[in-house]
Amino acid sequence: MLLRVAAEADLDAIAALYAREVREGVATYEYDVPDRAEMHKRWRAIADAGYPYLVAEVDGAFAGYAYASAYRNRIGYRWTVENSVYVEPALQGRGVGGALMRRLIEDCTALGFRQMVAVIGDGSNAASMALHERLGFRLAGVFPGIGRKHGRWLDTVQMVRPLGDGREGEPDPDVPGLC
Template sequence: MLPHPCLAECDGRVAGYAYATPYRPRSAYRHTIEDSIYIDDAQRGRGIGSALLAALIARCEAGPWRQMIAVIADGGTGGSTSLHRAFGFEPAGTLKAVGFKHGRWIDTALLQRTLGDGARTQPASPAPAASR
């Protein structure tokens, strides 16, 4: 089962959240998850993103997953890329003009981080199916 989402509140309002989903639905990718993190514009720069990503990584490392992928819009030039790099994510590639947002084509950056033993060892048991 996937880890529960992480939520940050400020003055009774949602300041941000982070969650993980299966990277791909096919069973070969069952040990890889994709993270998503969103911070309210008014709450940026307060450490909320760092707290959420740290909590999500800890939850995922406690599970059977071995790799975490971040798919970052706009080619990875903003704060989300800096945040992920601070937590050990490394560039894995760029997909050119795969999104269309605000009247323009956007690139998507892929970043990757090892969880736990990563590829150094065989999985102890099968990770949950992506459909769970």
């Protein structure tokens, strides 16, 4: 497996994987599939803000992607990131998501971020919750019925993991991705 920084050439594969999740899944509560131009805009904004955006390849083929972004836009949250990870359905359960997340955690720690939050759409997504738990995330809360998609109300789970010194000590004032 190869993990690398996402490039513009990856956007078609990223957009296709995300489109499948928008149409069929509940990891995102987005209803309308964003076009390639919108996905380019989102990727560029995340990368330009200094957050890591990664791609995994297995046997030379696109396998998934993960990125960190601002958890919230208020300045006091600037040391906290939210993660997103998507894996091609045929490759789920083969370690792609774990590899992407471990690298994302390493990169965010190296950049000086102090907390990572996983916002898991659909509280019944046991695989995502188990992945995050294996990587040191702990349950922070459940928002019952906070979202609606595919004709049903969905719970959202939030999990959190410390990065570096977590809540201890003084944060680096030069952390990238400032709001």
